[in-house]
Amino acid sequence: MEHHITIRSGREELAATLHYPESGGEVTALASGERYPIVIIAHGFLGTRIGVDRLFVRAARDLSRHGYMALRFDYAGCGESTEDYGSGGLDSLIDQTRHVIDYALDIDCVDAQRLILLGHSLGGAVAVLTAARDKRVKTLVMWASVAYPFNDIVHITGKKVYEDAVQFGSSDYLGDSFQPVFFESLAKHQPFEQLRKFTGDVLLIHGTSDEVIPADYCFLYQKLFWLRPQGSCDKEVLFQADHTFSSAQAKEQVISHTRNWLLQLERSKREWNDWTI
Template identity: 35%
Template sequence: MKQQTVSILSNELCLSGVLHLPLNSVEQKVPLIVILHGFLGSKVGEHRMFVKAARFFTKRGFSVFRFDFSGCGESDGDYSNVAVTKQLKEVQTVLNYLSSIKEVDAENIILIGHSLGGAVASITAAQDRRIRKLILWSPVGKPYEDITKIMGAETVELARVNGKVDYNGFYVSHLFLEDLKNHHPLEAICSYKDEAFIIHAKEDEDVPTEHTYSYFDALRQRGCKKEVDKHFVEQADHTFSSYALEEELFNKSFEWLDKFSNNSEKIAL
């Protein structure tokens, strides 16, 4: 397994990322997984979940890229300037860069989005035909309603009055919240044409589990014969915060992806 840090320029800001490559990528192009973190998140993830996920999938033959949106983690910018509209453009910049890497199969790109990253992943998949598989982990379905519920009405009102609010050590702007109203992933997902898998934490304290049913129903009603599946991880909180819960999350995601492998040796333990 190889791991290398990557810096990608997007709208004059450097996005910090890490590319994980399996050893067999020297001999052949391999499928690429891109992980999108959520609200106030980073490419590391809570309890290093995205680091562990990247290494899990790389050991099984995938290349994996995890990165910080601007204003997050080690990327340039401040969270006070974050907006989902901007994040969608940053994902496009990232995908354009990754598609040029010789070890990556640009015709086999998989998006994994967690929480608000799930909403960004859904909208991206609906617009970008390079996305061949979509996996959503406890995805936000109604961005404005979900995020403002997490923050609380008093905090949201402070952001409106002052232009921004200090929330858990991040400046969240009123413009960020208003921009959320422009994005409707449950509607956008109907334009996605390939396979999808939704996994939700059964005891999710932040994002309603009902969103998984909404995504599932929207995908099933597209009129195309692409596989759609869902799974609930029992006793899991929003970030699947135990080794056992992570193991189920990763294994279920891999088992689903492995069903589409044409070469049992290409994606093997």
Template identity: 40%
Template structure:
């Protein structure tokens, strides 16, 4: 069963889906999915829908949501700061604890959502475990590279730049430079799963090993890696997705 709800964040409406397992529980192991740049709670090629379908079969409750200006949520995505994305994730966590009896809370973030999930988890002790799929390691550099120098040069002459029909403001890019997830990941003390595709052309998979090495410096918390050979950024082929989700479920169930 899926429920679609809307919560208020500042003046915006943030839309979310709650996917319940078939069996009812007194408390739920809950996974909150954080999408990436101009994504949605559905995911490219239904990545997050497919993920949720398989997680709920295993008894997990899954919350998928659209950041401001994405999917069905109101507002303009490119007017966000990265701190706003963290705050919206926090709002979803707070909603979950108010509406659901939670046994364990796990954040799953993809791409930029992987960095946002980490930054959120560091400051919220309610997050016990973290899953980062193809996570951004250097937000300012990675997102600017995706936009390209020509498009970004337009910001020198005007207030806003268009990217796939979304309007982005200078404040968005300035905010990315304030966060360095690779440098702060050791502050998260819970267990971590890192997954990345070796053929990812959007976010290089060497970040997976850099994250791993930094997580290994911690006194608490384990880290495991899952490299999807020839995997692309959105794991869209059947074989890539099956390897990704089976490895993720195996990690979840082993704890």
């Protein structure tokens, strides 16, 4: 069962879609008293909750078939959400993500101890920055994640867009207006420096044919996650997969690897809980 909803985040209204496990819809879930893990999906730069070639729709529906709730949403100024994208910079994206977490944890059948944040591209950087400051995030999944927000986004927009914003006070990129504050906020946040504050488990997935965000970032992220005193980190590097996992094979791989890793994590934690000393 899928519900189209609106989530308030300050003055913004974020369009979102909530997926209930296929084993039971909202009424069944509430009546049974069972609590489910939830995966919140954060899209990338100027993306939408649908994803390129419906990637996030496919992922959310797959997860719902395996007992997960999934919540995918549009950041302000994207998809069907209100306001302008990037007007509050990266800080605003983090705040919006936290408001979505607020909404998710207000759902009666959600297990607050099994909240998973999945981010793609810039959404991956937002996810780790959110998790670093919000202890309600228990698990991270990062697909083709940005590592250097300023450099990576300027690489996407082109240097002239940034220079025009600084020189003229705003610049146009694909019909959206970007002000200097947006680029300043990108430079302020460093995921590699913040990730050690997150103590949960992490899955990294990246494609070898990603021409937007280097696959090398996946290895750097894993190395730094491994240096934490707590939390595991696994990675999957998908041969010939591009930035949006656009081929049928890449889609199947990124979704199945994510689902299987989450299910294995669930099994491992249940087995450890069964042990007594």
